[in-house]
Amino acid sequence: MASLIETAPMLNLNPEQLQQHATPFYAYDLNLLRQTLQSAQQEAEKYNFHVHYALKANANTPVLDEMRKHGFGADCVSGNEVKAAIENGFSPKEVVFAGVGKSDDEINFALDQEIFCFNCESKHELEVLNELAEKKDTTARVALRINPNVNANTHKYITTGLEENKFGINAWELESVLELLQQLKHVQLIGIHFHIGSQITDLTVFKNLCTRVNEFQEWFLAHNIQLEHVNVGGGLGVDYYHPDENLIPDFAAYFGLFNQFLELRPGQQVHFELGRSLVAQCGTLVSKVLYIKNGISTNFAILDAGMTELIRPALYQSYHKIENLTSQKPEVRYDVVGPICESSDCFGKAVMLPETNRGDLIAIRTAGAYGEVMASAYNLRDRAKAVYV
Numbered sequence: 001m002a003s004l005i006e007t008a009p010m011l012n013l014n015p016e017q018l019q020q021h022a023t024p025f026y027a028y029d030l031n032l033l034r035q036t037l038q039s040a041q042q043e044a045e046k047y048n049f050h051v052h053y054a055l056k057a058n059a060n061t062p063v064l065d066e067m068r069k070h071g072f073g074a075d076c077v078s079g080n081e082v083k084a085a086i087e088n089g090f091s092p093k094e095v096v097f098a099g100v101g102k103s104d105d106e107i108n109f110a111l112d113q114e115i116f117c118f119n120c121e122s123k124h125e126l127e128v129l130n131e132l133a134e135k136k137d138t139t140a141r142v143a144l145r146i147n148p149n150v151n152a153n154t155h156k157y158i159t160t161g162l163e164e165n166k167f168g169i170n171a172w173e174l175e176s177v178l179e180l181l182q183q184l185k186h187v188q189l190i191g192i193h194f195h196i197g198s199q200i201t202d203l204t205v206f207k208n209l210c211t212r213v214n215e216f217q218e219w220f221l222a223h224n225i226q227l228e229h230v231n232v233g234g235g236l237g238v239d240y241y242h243p244d245e246n247l248i249p250d251f252a253a254y255f256g257l258f259n260q261f262l263e264l265r266p267g268q269q270v271h272f273e274l275g276r277s278l279v280a281q282c283g284t285l286v287s288k289v290l291y292i293k294n295g296i297s298t299n300f301a302i303l304d305a306g307m308t309e310l311i312r313p314a315l316y317q318s319y320h321k322i323e324n325l326t327s328q329k330p331e332v333r334y335d336v337v338g339p340i341c342e343s344s345d346c347f348g349k350a351v352m353l354p355e356t357n358r359g360d361l362i363a364i365r366t367a368g369a370y371g372e373v374m375a376s377a378y379n380l381r382d383r384a385k386a387v388y389v
């Protein structure tokens with residue numbers, strides 16, 4: 001077998017290590033994770049910006065440990081995520097809780113933990129939160145998640161800031177939300193929150209978001225409301241096409257843009273909720289080729305990993321770079337597919353790979369975000385393990 005080290009330097013795994021783990025498995029490069037977090041933290045600190053890590057991207061304990069050690073807070077979207085954050089050492093004062101459908105149990109749990117802030121998405125939710133807080137004789141701190149109607153220019157399934165989306169409170173409702181808030185004595189408005197989508201690579205989208213945020217800020221000021229913080233969400237995209245060249249996203253450009261275009265009131269804090277850009281690059285799904293099969297117009301390379309381990313290609317037709325870590329033969333074209341009983345279980349069509357054989361190791365890159373967390377047990381599959389290097 002050719003040296004895996006030569007063909008797979010990015011994994012930092014030697015051949016013995018690679019062979020030693022049962023495939024499929026996720027390999028996480030913790031050094032790269034640390035470098036990424038350092039860069040994000042450094043750039044955010046320049047402007048005194050505060051980042052909450054979006055646990056939904058990857059909630060593995062070693063990943064959460066690094067996030068905490070680098071000073072990030074936690075952005076959660078379920079009671080279990082709030083629980084995971086706190087169990088992994090995040091202070092409840094660093095936890096924000098978003099989501100359009102928080103259950104009573106989840107709200108009660110977060111109230112008991114006295115988390116920093118609920119990002120509320122509807123009038124109805126504000127009423128329920130108020131009622132549950134009253135029963136506990138407490139007050140919930142809330143930020144209104146506002147739907148700014150800004151197009152994120154990304155895949156429609158991960159666009160969240162358009163009026164047609166289910167997320168956030170629409171602008172025309174804000175007047176009545178303020179009237180409602182005056183009656184609700186157990187919720188305290190401390191901020192406004194936005195999140196317009198994910199995998200955003202066109203930074204002008206964030207400039208448009210800033211313009212809208214500034215307009216909303218004016219509106220609240222005109223209504224004599226002081227907001228302690230503005231939360232602009234996450235969404236910074238990564239380069240799935242060139243994972244080795246652009247390992248660390250351009251956090252300087254990203255935070256610099258918000259610093260340049262956001263108009264803040266004295267003492268106001270700015271919060272971010274980054275997920276993908278912090279963890280995507282450090283994760284690789286490693287799989288073995290089970291079979292090669294000739295199709296009418298293509299060859300199929302059938303892997304032991306499928307959409308149950310990484311659903312993004314099947315769900316969003318998203319691109320992940322695929323590499324053969326074993327073979328150095330001349331290239332052949334393959335449809336790289338998984339073993340699941342669905343035709344959408346395909347990692348890539350017409351992929352050029354060195355001639356591939358049974359037993360070859362295949363790396364599917366940039367899988368650290370929304371990979372393992374979105375795994376399912378469909379076809380009663382075992383869960384892939386995680387390996388940290």
Ligand code: LLP
Nearest residue numbers: 054195198199234235236273274275276370
């Ligand atoms: N804040 C809120 C309220 C969110 O809904 C999300 C992601 C984030 C922050 C973090 O966004 P990020 O920085 O990771 O873009 N499964 C999809 C992505 C779904 C994102 C959902 N919300 C995918 O694999 O592309």
